[in-house]
Amino acid sequence: DAKTTQPNSMESNEEEPVHLPCNHSTISGTDYIHWYRQLPSQGPEYVIHGLTSNVNNRMASLAIAEDRKSSTLILHRATLRDAAVYYCILRDYMEYGNKLVFGAGTILRVKS
Amino acid sequence: EAGVAQSPRYKIIEKRQSVAFWCNPISGHATLYWYQQILGQGPKLLIQFQNNGVVDDSQLPKDRFSAERLKGVDSTLKIQPAKLEDSAVYLCASSLEGRATGELFFGEGSRLTVL
Numbered sequence: 001d002a003k004t005t006q007p008n009s010m011e012s013n014e015e016e017p018v019h020l021p022c023n024h025s026t027i028s029g030t031d032y033i034h035w036y037r038q039l040p041s042q043g044p045e046y047v048i049h050g051l052t053s054n055v056n057n058r059m060a061s062l063a064i065a066e067d068r069k070s071s072t073l074i075l076h077r078a079t080l081r082d083a084a085v086y087y088c089i090l091r092d093y094m095e096y097g098n099k100l101v102f103g104a105g106t107i108l109r110v111k112s
Numbered sequence: 113e114a115g116v117a118q119s120p121r122y123k124i125i126e127k128r129q130s131v132a133f134w135c136n137p138i139s140g141h142a143t144l145y146w147y148q149q150i151l152g153q154g155p156k157l158l159i160q161f162q163n164n165g166v167v168d169d170s171q172l173p174k175d176r177f178s179a180e181r182l183k184g185v186d187s188t189l190k191i192q193p194a195k196l197e198d199s200a201v202y203l204c205a206s207s208l209e210g211r212a213t214g215e216l217f218f219g220e221g222s223r224l225t226v227l
Binding site: 091105 | 220
């Protein structure tokens with residue numbers, strides 16, 4: 001499975017933007033970049049995914065480097081409810097089953 | 113829309129005892145996953161079903177863990193006999209199908225403590 005590298009933890013102030021980085025230097029052309037987050041005592045939840053172009057949805061934006069070796073999840077205005085573990089995951093659409101393999105993720109702390 | 117249901121939420125057993133966890137996925141979701149999450153780590157995939165067939169069980173410790181998905185709907189994960197290192201949260205997830213763009217929906221998990 002292709003690997004991703006994320007910082008162990010980050011801290012942000014409430015109502016400020018947050019940029020969560022992810023390195024995936026061994027990404028293949030058939031890997032989608034997915035982000036999930038896990039709030040305390042809950043199962044992970046989907047945030048966003050992309051292949052080559054930047055993506056926006058109601059929760060966040062995903063900025064993908066031109067060479068696809070890195071990406072950044074952007075939370076435009078962090079709230080206390082955004083405090084969670086954020087996982088950056090590569091998912092190969094050519095692989096049978098397209099399994100989702102989690103790493104350790106980034107713990108995001110939001111200060112009021 | 114009802115989410116993924118799991119039970120029990122909490123279970124405490126002695127080592128060498130057995131335990132079973134149940135999952136009811138979102139209606140119509142063909143793909144079902146069981147993950148194990150040890151404290152402080154990301155979830156680890158144990159088994160993936162497509163309808164009632166196994167797609168991937170390479171990480172399932174088959175000497176003690178078993179899982180089935182009857183009629184392609186509900187699923188049960190069993191551990192027999194349990195070891196101390198099986199203490200973890202067991203997460204069930206489902207998706208409409210197993211495409212790489214498909215969103216996984218997770219349940220709240222079943223927390224197992226083995227004493």
